[in-house]
Amino acid sequence: MTTSPVPAVIPSAQPHPRSSIAAAAARLRGPLPLAELTQRPAGSLRFGLASIDTNGRVVDSALIRTLGWTTATRLRIQTCVDLIVVLADRHGVFRLGPPGYLRLPATARHWCGLRAGDRLLLAADPANSLLVVHPPAVLEEMVAGLHAARFREGAA
Numbered sequence: 001m002t003t004s005p006v007p008a009v010i011p012s013a014q015p016h017p018r019s020s021i022a023a024a025a026a027r028l029r030g031p032l033p034l035a036e037l038t039q040r041p042a043g044s045l046r047f048g049l050a051s052i053d054t055n056g057r058v059v060d061s062a063l064i065r066t067l068g069w070t071t072a073t074r075l076r077i078q079t080c081v082d083l084i085v086v087l088a089d090r091h092g093v094f095r096l097g098p099p100g101y102l103r104l105p106a107t108a109r110h111w112c113g114l115r116a117g118d119r120l121l122l123a124a125d126p127a128n129s130l131l132v133v134h135p136p137a138v139l140e141e142m143v144a145g146l147h148a149a150r151f152r153e154g155a156a
Helices: 017-029 061-067 106-111 136-150
Strands: 046-051 075-080 083-088 119-125 130-134
Touching (some): 046 061, 061 130, 119 136
Antiparallel strands (some): 075 083
16 A cells, blocks of 8 residues: 655745735835824822732832832831821831731721731832822722712713
């Protein structure tokens, strides 16, 4: 029994005449126009999302670096209504943990209703060496208010 080899399936090296016509037309018309985007002023705030663990630790290395904080930086941690505010303060009693995590005190976590696994919005203000921790309940309130304002009947 003789077998003949199956011919290889290799596309032709010759360009298809229609593809060269389409390429020539694209060169003549130029690139498609891009939409004009309005320039927004660059703000000084930096944002991050982080989860809180069972020991109250929160890690966002990029924000900590942006703030210029190290394990030697003394911090003051306080609550402000339902937010947690962390400030660099030379008289502060808190510090970053050795790998660069921030441990939120239990009293602050309980005050703001935080539980292990909650996702938090972190807002850093490097100019004032300030970090604000936004719990999920605050985020829901902010987003609901924004949506109500944006999607009012007739505003969409």
